Amino acid sequence: MSTFAVPSRDELLLRVAEIAPVLRSHAAWSAENRRLHEETVQALSGAGLFRMRIPLRYGGYEADARTMVDVVTEVARADGSAGWVLASSLIAGWGLGLFPDEVQDEVFADPDVRVCATIGPGTATAVPVPGGILVNGSWPFISGALSSQWQQSAAIFLDPAGQPYPVMAPVPMAELEIVDDWHTSGLRGTGSVTTTAKDVFIPQERVLPAPAVLGGQSVSKLNADTPMYRAPFIVVGAATTVGVCVGLAQAVQDAFFERLPGRKIAYTEYPSQSEAPVTHLRVAEAAMKIDEAQFHAQRLAALVDAKCASGEAWEMTERARSRADEGAAARLTLEAAQILAGSSGGSSAYTKVPLQRMVGDLQTFNLHAMMNPDVNAETYGRVLCGLEPNTYYI
Secondary structure (H helix, E strand, O other): OOOOOOHHHHHHHHHHHHHHHHHHHHHHHHHHHHHOHHHHHHHHHHHHHHOOOOOHHHHOOOOHHHHHHHHHHHHHHHHHHHHHHHHHHHHHHHHOOOOOOHHHHHOOOOOOOOOEEEEOOOEEEEEEEEEEEEEEEEEEOOHHHHHEEEEEEEEEEEEOOOOOOEEEEEEEEHHHEEEEEOOOOOOHOOOOEEEEEEEEEEEEEOOHHHHHHOOOOOHHHHHHHOOHOOOOHHHHHHHHHHHHHHHHHHHHHHHHHHHOOOOOOOOOOOOOOHHHHHHHHHHHHHHHHHHHHHHHHHHHHHHHHHHHOOOOOOOHHHHHHHHHHHHHHHHHHHHHHHHHOOOOOOHHOOOOOOOOHHHHHHHHHHHHHOHHHHHHHHHHHHHHHOOOOOOOOO
């Protein structure tokens, strides 16, 4: 067991504050070039942020959910795409802790390893071959693929002796091909390209059934008593990514107030926008929505931390509410951002003003199938009504 000092939540937040100017300075470049700037990646890595959900024995921090929410929020406040890529890597790194210990030894040989992931099989299929499986197919939306060393992949295993079923396995990025297709209206800097496998061999020890991984069923002996692994995959994912939307909304709020001094409301007699009652109403409404989103984010983190500490079994209502909390935060932050953007005047349409880019990032965040407010609310409502959740992504 490593004896190095694990940084506290406050220490990690201080590190984020120190690198935030670097992240902000490259945010526009990342959006324009559809990938994170290399200095952004190195700043995140140098601050040790990719280590937050890696086991202690590899030099990781085993950070709790509240730390993830707070750190990801502040990173996203500086650059939403950087926050998203960090969150995605944290989820993937945590998920690999469910795999056999020898697989972790391979992936976590570098404690600053960056891992991208997908929980859906895309078009990928796998067939059995001596010693493992052979995978072919593609996966869209692989956030951080351009700066990662490994991809946690999924595929449909075509079992010749039974029914097809989904499996998951880590693959070195060097064995995959990149399709440069990330042309989007938001979160452009995430570089969420498509990756493709062509006759990629994966050793059997790296392969697990996807439902087991998504259910948080670990086969790791050394992580068996580690509290952070006492939660379902999807719940962990929600608690990791929810900070992205909160941080982005705070960034929009920051940008609005930075531009407010000296601004007027065109074609009115108000000497400044800050004196207009309509401005007071709008900023208060937006601020309250951001506060409400923070409540949902922190409630989600508190539930994860409490359940992981106690080791109590997860109720289906708790799993569903976790998704609902993230969906509510996504909706509230987008509404807040749209209010502030709508009160920012025509000059905010210039690309040199980052506010509209941030709103686009939040719009894209809300479109994600795991964050979509309506989908998540429906899932929660079904469970509250005594029905099955209609998904195993819970």
